[in-house]
Amino acid sequence: MKDLSIYIHIPFCKEKCFYCDFLSFKGKEEYFEKYQIALLKEIEEFAILNKNKYIVKTIFIGGGTPSILPIGYIEGIATKIYNLFNVDKNVEFTIEANPGTLSYEKIKSFKDSNINRISVGLQAYQNSLLKKIGRIHTIEEFLQNYENIRKVGFDNVNIDLMFSLPTQTENDFKETLTNISKLQPEHISTYSLILEEGTKFYSMYEKGEFELFSDELDRKLYYMAIDILQKNGYNLYEISNFCKPKKECKHNIVYWTRKEYIGFGLGASSLIDEKRIINTNNFNDYINFKNDREIEILEKRHMYSEFMFLGLRMIKGIKKSDFYKEFNISIDSIYKKEIDKFIKNGLLIEDNDYLRLSKKGIDLSNVVFSEFI
Template identity: 40%
Template sequence: MGTPSPEAVYIHIPFCTNKCHYCDFNSFVLKGQPVMDYLDGLEREMERTVRAVPPDTIKTIFVGGGTPTVLLPDQMEHFLRLVRTYFPTQADDIEITMEANPGTTDEEKLSVMRAGGVNRLSFGVQSFDNALLEAIGRIHNTDDVYRSIETAQKVGFTNLSIDLMFNLPRQTVDILSRTLDAALALDLKHYSIYSLKVEENTLFHTLYERNQLPLPEEEEEIEMFLLIMERLKGAGYGQYEISNFARPGYESRHNITYWKNRSYYGLGAGAHGYWNGLRHINVKGVQPYIDATRKDLPRLEVNEVSRQEAMEDFMMVGLRMLEGVSDSDFREQFGGQSIRSVFGERIDKLAAVGLLTETESGVRLSDRGILLGNEVFGEFIGILS
């Protein structure tokens, strides 16, 4: 029996209205970009991909970016038709998520998305403090957020998520607390709340190097994270992954695919994919990607993931989920070997300092481990090679 085909699809739309100060994603300002040529390139990649690895049952599709919602309604309609053509969705309960920016959605576009099969929206809100939004390079304000969410609900979207950020320059615990008040008042199904990481090749990194990025102190960052967990839990949301909170049954099934180290299709400029022990990264530039799709699959790199590396990845990404990693999942992926037979020594070391807890089904982060997750994940890098 061959390797089963992926049940998850990631598609990258690399266009944005502008580049945010913290963003190192593969994205390009929309003005003057060959959008329809790009969608034609995506179609060529989809056609070659499904020929090479025919899909069976697709359970989740995630359209990210960039800002997919900068597509005009007719471009959006065309794009979603392509998705349905090449990745037909037999599963009744398929989750099709699209990232959206407040300020780039209106009723016409949202209606086209809904008609095209999108049933989950993830809005990049980041903060409900207008001064902070401006300082991080966002083009929307809080009025845009309320208007976008109201319009999405009006056209029939019920499964909505918003992204928020903490540990931002000049952000205080009080400012964050007011953002959490505003966010929770919306009573959405899902919230993703990430700590700012200063990435290379961003404006923030340049400022950081010059000592011109006034970030909160580490103690304040921890205080913010504790407040987030307390407030979300108090409002009835389950923290199912370090940065993600959901009403029961509304967890992001697509992201759980990544955290369980399962395979997925990855299409579009700069997209990553993983199947049958191979990880690929696509060509990143818009025109280079379009040109590459005319010849073959638009690969920049294809790397074989060794068994040892896959085991390490399984632990690192799986421990992000609060339920932890499952021994039966591990045995299924790695020919019957148990987690303990491979990582027993490391687990004992981390359990001894109170960062990991063993469960009936496997291993998870302790409460203290949740606060120090990166230290735990780092313990699994390169230990088998």
């Protein structure tokens, strides 16, 4: 049996955060049930076609805000997966959750559904800032949720944070990092604001309502995060992700190392049998069982480039011998020119079999990645 990871997309949120361009909608509560029916049907169809072909190593229910669903929905999804797939006994099973949508009972129901990892979207530790970025919750609600998550017995928790947010100060971010470190979650993600077209922030920015952080200040905040989190026992293992020893997110590593995964739900993407498949992102079509998928048969060149720009996100880098194992061709015969250039200008470091980004390479990672695309 082959290893498989499963991603499940729940495209509902209470409100749309001002920075967010993810495929998620507010105000669609009346469609929860129809969506669930379409989702379970999609899962079932795949499972029947692929009976006993896979062993499921990781499951990730993301969104949107999966925790917005009333108790019963997530259990329904988990039960379906457990009934139809061979699930590894050491599976990493994550759900994304947002404060403001989480009761003690809901957290307990996640645990009862075999979920063993919760990823909480917090973003910032200041109520005024949370309001300014369109979050629906307060810091007090987050703390209450966090306490309940621990009380229920979750021992693998991620907290998502953001920096370079409009009006955020260095001190705000420092306070966020310090206070979150004190809680000692097993995993912390920190993402810098990216202004995405179509978001509320995008139109506010166009109207001149705020200024973006300079690259210099953005980098300063990033290195402040590394400094504070490392002092508190966290390892930076991917450009934006920190964890306690052995608490890396296995599901995300599947993406970065191009292992196979299947995505179920609106707009979900899959990498399977050397094909990239993307579900329809038309909500009405999806709930009416019309899932026109985009299917791309990956050419070798495309796979090589994914191997490079996804793998180099990890701080330990990529193994040249893994490239050979996967494609039966040496990395140098494809990318010698680019690799030599980046080593020469100090963006890449070669360390025996490994190639990884240097500190300067992390700062200019987009330049490095775009060269491999």
